[in-house]
Amino acid sequence: xxxxxxxxxxxxxxxxxxxxxxxxxxxxxxxxxxxxxxxxxxxxxxxxxxxxxxxxxxxxxxxxxxxxxxxxxxxxxxxxxx
Numbered sequence: 001x002x003x004x005x006x007x008x009x010x011x012x013x014x015x016x017x018x019x020x021x022x023x024x025x026x027x028x029x030x031x032x033x034x035x036x037x038x039x040x041x042x043x044x045x046x047x048x049x050x051x052x053x054x055x056x057x058x059x060x061x062x063x064x065x066x067x068x069x070x071x072x073x074x075x076x077x078x079x080x081x082x
Contacts, residue, residue: 026055029062030081041066041077048075055081 011017027034038050045068052067062081067074 022057023055026057026062026064026081029057030055031062032079032081034064034081037064037079037081038066041068041079044068044077045070045075047071 011020034053034055038053042048042050048068048070050066051069051074053064055062055064057063064079064081066077066079068077
């Protein structure tokens with residue numbers, strides 16, 4: 001509820017490591033910060049809150065999927081990071 005990080009664990013293997021490496025590759029190609037992409041996605045809905053943000057590469061382009069919660073509605077917005 002507070003947004004505080006309670007625990008940090010290293011990612012060393014498996015699907016979590018593969019996902020982390022894919023997200024890292026997307027961010028290396030990004031020219032836009034995650035904050036800027038989130039702000040742009042949230043501008044589409046005045047009362048929305050970002051509840052999930054995941055960078056990825058789609059067809060070689062860095063993109064981010066932002067999941068917004070607006071009241072009881074959940075909406076996913078794709079934003080380019082290049």
